[in-house]
Amino acid sequence: MMTDQQAAIKINQLIAYASRALDLDERDKVFKTNALLDLFGIAAPSGECPEWSDFQTEIADPLVQYAVDKGITDDASRILFETRMFGLVTPLPSAVTDKFFALAQKRGIKSATDWLFALSKANDYVRMADINKNIKWEYNGKMGKIGITINLSKPEKDPKQIALAKLQPKSGYPACMLCETNVGFAGNLNHPARQTLRTIPITLDGEQWWLQYSPYQYYEEHAIALSDEHRPMSVTAKTFARLLDFVDLFPHYFMGSNAALPIVGGSILTHDHYQGGLKVLPMMGVGNRVKYASERFADVSFAVADWYNSVVRLSSKNKGSVHDAASFVLGKWNEWTDESVSVICRTDEQHNAITPIVRKEGDVYIVDMILRNNRTDKEHPYGIFHPEERLHNIKKEGIGIIEVMGLFILPGRLKKELAQVETYLYGATAYDEKALADENNAMHKHAGMIAALIRKHGTSLTPDKAHAAVIDYVNDACVQILECTAVFKNDEKGQAAFARFMQDGLELKPLA
Ligand SMILES: [Zn+2]
Known part of the structure; x- marks a missing residue:
């Protein structure tokens, strides 16, 4: 566990970060430092402020860990606590609104949205570290490109x-x-x-x-x-x-x-x-x-x-x-x-x-x-x-505005499940039709996909080819899902x- 003195240094660094990335007003520095000392139950600030290279892992994460260790928050509430901490050093809504419209007037509306978007990332409202975990690819279908994202950010x-x-x-x-x-x-x-x-x-x-x-971005x-x-x-x-x-x-x-x-x-x-x-x-x-x-x-x-x-x-x-x-x-x-x-x-x-x-x-x-x-x-x-029921293993939820425009947001569970499907195609998991027919089998919902892939490719692909075959299947399923939403079919x-x-x-x- 960090000492209070070490945590006080990180608070100083957080204030320095807020000055650079969150438009913290010089006049509010003392006030905000005291608010953070109060939040973390620390008696006095530190005079030190060493440079850092990665703010999230070197300062934000350790401060949240310090709060957990000290019993200020608990393990289940890490994100709630981190948001509280960043909220304290983010300008008030009034200041954000004033700056947004001042920028819009002076440099155009795009400068204003650029600034607000950068602020939203810098204070971790938009949690880019999580969003970057998403698996994304594009597929050139017969009527144009579609995008596919396996959503691992939630x-x-x-x-x-x-x-x-x-x-x-x-x-x-x-x-x-x-x-x-x-x-x-x-x-x-x-x-x-x-x-x-x-x-x-x-x-x-x-x-x-x-x-x-x-x-979610x-x-x-x-x-x-x-x-x-x-x-x-x-x-x-x-x-x-x-x-x-x-x-x-x-x-x-x-x-x-x-x-x-x-x-x-x-x-x-x-x-x-x-x-x-x-x-x-x-x-x-x-x-x-x-x-x-x-x-x-x-x-x-x-x-x-x-x-x-x-x-x-x-x-x-x-x-x-x-x-x-x-x-x-x-x-x-x-x-x-x-x-x-x-x-x-x-x-x-x-x-x-x-x-x-x-x-x-x-x-x-x-x-x-x-x-x-x-x-x-x-x-x-x-x-x-x-989407027809045979496609529900890929997507069962309503097909909303983002998907009908060709950007698929698929559930995070698919990362693990698709890797499991691949194992049938390179022979690491033996194909057992009866076992997959059992509703209690975790892979039951993919039974149709596994059967179709084995019919087409057999069970002795290389792992790379198995992966490519599964991705092809998902691409095709997404196109079919889009076609299911067409009230006038393309025939x-x-x-x-x-x-x-x-x-x-x-x-x-x-x-x-
Ligand atoms: Zn409402």
């Missing part, structure tokens, strides 16, 4: 932590993970600490919203816009007005909304919010398959994007026109039924929905509208346009149905 909770979490009283505050009331929240074993979160107030369509970064500068009010997700004409306002404020970012229905929506339907960031998602890079002209919206271009699922793409320099056109498409899609392709807009509840994504290229607004439907039936209890029948929606539903004329 630390797996051990059974002890899960048991402790269950005992925590539920206060109902903050109302959800997204509410603005999370800023500065100390957290507990059921709710992450957010003392390091800083949000920026923005006005979208005359309404108060907030911009923040996602702590599934892609570059993964940002979230959230409504000031805790109210359910909904996609209406107002959504387009807000998204279009957003890209006027932040033209270097895209912003989109999950569909507002279960199965096709995201994991949080209870708080109206959007996701955006740098324009790096695969769907944005693809061209158009068919272009259309509209008499009703003469200054808006309509097209079907050349993508795995069903995307209506609008573009125009006229913000008002593109807003009205997008609202028109939404209204028509919400009411569109084509039983020849199993699209039924409504039974006793609404099934058709849209995932809208807005971006700006120069002075042109581009609105991508991914057509979705969440209906289930007897043969498809998980959803007619949801003759599906595309004819898509053309009917464009021509009859939206009153458009195809361009040669």
